Amino acid sequence: MARTRLVVLEYLFMFDPEETWNSLSAFETDLAKSFAEHGVEATIIKSIEGQQGKRVLLLQKKQELQPLSEKDMPGRKGK
Numbered sequence: 554m555a556r557t558r559l560v561v562l563e564y565l566f567m568f569d570p571e572e573t574w575n576s577l578s579a580f581e582t583d584l585a586k587s588f589a590e591h592g593v594e595a596t597i598i599k600s601i602e603g604q605q606g607k608r609v610l611l612l613q614k615k616q617e618l619q620p621l622s623e624k625d626m627p628g629r630k631g632k
Contacts (some may be wrong), residue, residue: 581624584610585610588591589615592615593612593613593615594613594614595611595612596610596613597609597611597612598610598611
């Protein structure tokens with residue numbers, strides 16, 4: 554079985570919602586976009602419903618999509 558190594562970092566963000574983001578989802582959307590610009594996918598890990606706690610983002614390298622060759626395109630015959 555492959556061994557996975559994870560690093561856990563804790564940050565505390567403080568901001569005035571009247572001057573910046575007015576909702577948690579707006580903040581998290583912009584944060585995820587920032588990671589995406591650096592080739593990293595940020596996935597929110599859901600906690601148990603109704604449980605108050607820390608927000609957790611799992612960061613993983615984005616999977617690159619391989620371009621299709623002409624023979625892989627629908628309607629085209631391979632050579």
